[in-house]
Amino acid sequence: MTDATTETIEADILVIGGGTGGPMAAIKAKEANPSLKVVLMEKANVKRSGAISMGMDGLNNAVVPGYATPEQYVKEITVANDGIVHQKAVMAYATGSFPMIQYLDRLGVKFEKDGSGEYNMRKVHHMGTYVLPMPEGHNVKKVLYRQLRRLQVAVTNRYMATRLLKAADGRIAGAIGVNTRTSEFLVVRAKAVILACGAAGRLGLPASGYMFGTYENAANCGDGYAMAYHAGAELANLECYQINPLIKDYNGPSCAYVTGPFGGYTANNKGQRFIECDYWSGQMMLEFWRELQSGAGPVFLKMDHLAEETISEIEQILHTNERPSRGRFHEKRGNDYRKRPVEMHISEIGFCSGHSASGVWVDENARTTIPGLYAAGDMASVPHNYMLGAFVNGGIAGADAASYCADLDLPAFDEGDLLAEQERVLAPTRRADGLTPHEMEFKTRRLVNDYLEPPKVTAKMEIAQRRFAEIRDDLSALCARDPHELHRALEMQSILDCADMAAAASLYRTESRWGFYHLRVDHPETNDEDWYCHTMLFKDAAGRMSHRKREVAPYVVPVEAEEMAAYHQLRVKAPQAAE
Amino acid sequence: MPIITQSSSAAVVIDDAKCIAEKGCTVCVDVCPLDILAIDEGRKKAFMKYDECWYCMPCEADCPTGAVKVNIPYLLR
Structure with missing residues (x-):
């Protein structure tokens, strides 16, 4: 039996992650149906959490009329991502892009405009014009927070979600959270859950050796990927790493x-x-x-x-x-x-769909493969979706979850699952000495650098798997002496899960694709015959890490073969001397 | 294995003369995404408790008295 202090609350929708996509999911769910109870669970504080804690300097993928059409954008991203895209989801983003910019503008987010009040668009992409600067973009989080308050979204700060709960019929039933300062548990029963936990940005070790000197907010350590995996959701194209x-x-x-x-x-x-x-x-x-x-x-x-x-x-x-x-x-x-x-x-490697394409599989409605479970933002599989994608897809998830909830009773979960998770969470607190979360995390991430970075070598990735298995055995010695250390101990386990997933996914796709992201020395060519497909990674019924191929759905925007090669001709033909 | 303690320099520096934690202020502690700041119970001043800084700066930006300064951690400075 556990000695855990546990509070249980009930909600219609639980959103996990209060950074960018999460708040917008909560906002759009409440706007769709103000009578819903929406709970937003955040590991830090919603006021300053996530990738945009200090704002954002621009939109990198704005589809603004007069500069680009949704069709052009879908084509650009299809080409930039070597054809492996679920175009319907990219199109859902693209059509939602301009309305979201206008919505944020009305809420008080500042975008650069020219003298006549038009958005001041800039060209950075290879083909189209999609960049909108935000020189005064430092207040995005404040704007979101005001709107969450206005719509009476219930916020629980400093609770880290650790596992999802499911009903006997396979539907999502809520999540288990643990307070990062008291180690008290909070069980949120919910009809729908939206994961918006950001990238797995604490996967590789920065070259400086400073564990928190990451590109992503270091709090974004892959909890969402790990929770989705353990709940049985499919994760897509994880071998398409983020490397910046x-x-x-x-x-x-x-x-x-x-x-x-x-x-x-x-x-x-x-x-x-x-x-x-x-x-x-x-x-x-x-x-x-x-x-x-x-x-x-x-x-x-x-x-x-x-x-x-x-x-x-x-x-x-x-x-x-x-x-x-x-x-x-x-x-x-x-x-x-x-x-x-x-x-x-x-940079070191990570998972992130915000910049590449490694994420929990979602369709054009932000639905994962588990009924009632949604994902949005950097951790969902819509490629290259950046901050604006987190807003748009978060909004899509919130609105769809609101209608999914309408005629549903609160699903029941198995009490045994809760007890088992509480035992897993608290295990490091039951030891007086052992291995610290920091050293176990450092070693995991150092091995990620040693063996998983591209160019990817089969023999090295197989060694990585053996070493990760040894670290997994060492979890029986993981020691957390206070709630803060327990918080890091739990994060370290998410990181180890992601490291295992990175190795397995990279070994499964026996070709090279996405330039440096999946450059396999033993399989240097792109092989469209066998690998023009998404790769799905999931936990099978026996608890093993498994894979399958998912067909790329027919394009809604056709792309000609010669257009498809555009991003393969990036090298300057004859270097020009600088002026 | 027994656990030992190791030291490192604090990237986040608090000016005790300006910090008003004794009046109940916890703004920097509240906003830190990595939860690395705390109030010293004896001195009633904020301090960097864990060497886990992302040098993101909400603590400095939101401090009502300008008492917080975020330096780049030495390893990557």
Whole structure:
């Protein structure tokens, strides 16, 4: 028996994750049906949680009339993601994109406009124009919070969800949360659950060795992926890792999307361009990696050729938004955009659909493969969906969940599942000594770097699996001496789950695809005959990690073969000398 | 295995003269996404308790008295 303190509450909809997509899911559920009880569970504090805790400097995928059509956008993302997309879901995003921008604008989020009040769109992608700067985008979280209050969404801060609950018929029935400061349990029974837990951004270990010096908010450590997996949901294309070109050591965006439209660009150590397009894709990362391999690195973001007014404007945007501490980082290094280009490097690996395509499988209604379970944002499988995608798909999930709930009774769950989970959660608190969460996490993530980073080698990934199994055995010695350490101990287990999934998914797809993201040395060619499909990873009835192929649904926007190759021709043909 | 304690420098620095935690303020502790700040029960001042900083800066931005300064952690500075 457990000695856990447990409170149980009931809701129509439980949203897990109060960052970007989660709040919008809660908002749109309440707008669809104000009589619903919607609970938003957040591991930190909704006021400042998630990827956009300090706001955002721009929309990277705005589909604005006059600049792009939803059809053009769907085509761009299909090409950027080597054809493996569920186009209906990308189309649902694309058609929801402009209405969401207008909605956020009405709520008080500030977007850049020209003198006549039109959105000031910029081109960064290879083909279309989708970037809308937000030089005053620092208040996004405040705007969301006000709306959550207005609509009376119930918020539970500092509760980390650990496992989903299901009914005997397979429907979702709620989730178990544990308070990160008291280790008390909160069981939320719900008719529908929306997962919006962000990326698995604490998977690889940053080159600096600082465990929390990640690209993603370090709280986004893959809890959502792990919970979906253990509940039996299918996860899609996890081998399509997130790997980003970042400011070296700082590990934040250097921001070619912001600086590109002003004339900044990615250059090698000769100051020469080597890629035609700075939009993040697997192919772009492959060219970045090749440049480093060739000895022409480091790679830099070059701005020292720009006019003073331009550089001041870039500084104003970059040093007040999203990751404002980057100004402080540059200052200590003596980096001045006017004098010296910013050194970049290739990030550690993670899962994230916000930038690549690794996520819990969702259809165009944000439904996972479990009835009543939804996913949105960085952890759901809609590729390249960025912040605006989290808002749009979160909104889709909220509205769909509201109608799903309408005629449903609150499902019952098995009390035994709750007791078993409480035992798992509390096990590290029952030991007086043993292994610390930090060292077990560090070792897991160091092995991720050693064996799972591309170029992916079969023999190395198989070693990784053996080493992860050893760490899993060591969990019997994991020790947490207070609630904070227990919080980290639970996160460490999510990270280990994601590490296992990254290895298994990468081994399953025996071809290379998505440029650097899934570059397999033993299978260097793209093999459309066998692998023009999604790969699904799931826990089977016997509890084993299993895989299957999912057919790519017929396109709603046809793409010609020659168009499909556009992102494969990113390397500058003959490098031009810098001006 | 017994557990030992190791030290590291604190990236988040609180100016005790400006910090008003003794008046009940917990804003920096409340907003930290990684939950690494705490109030020292003896001194009644905020401090960085865990070396787990994402240098994101809500603690500094939201502090009502400007008492918090976020430095880049030494390992990546």
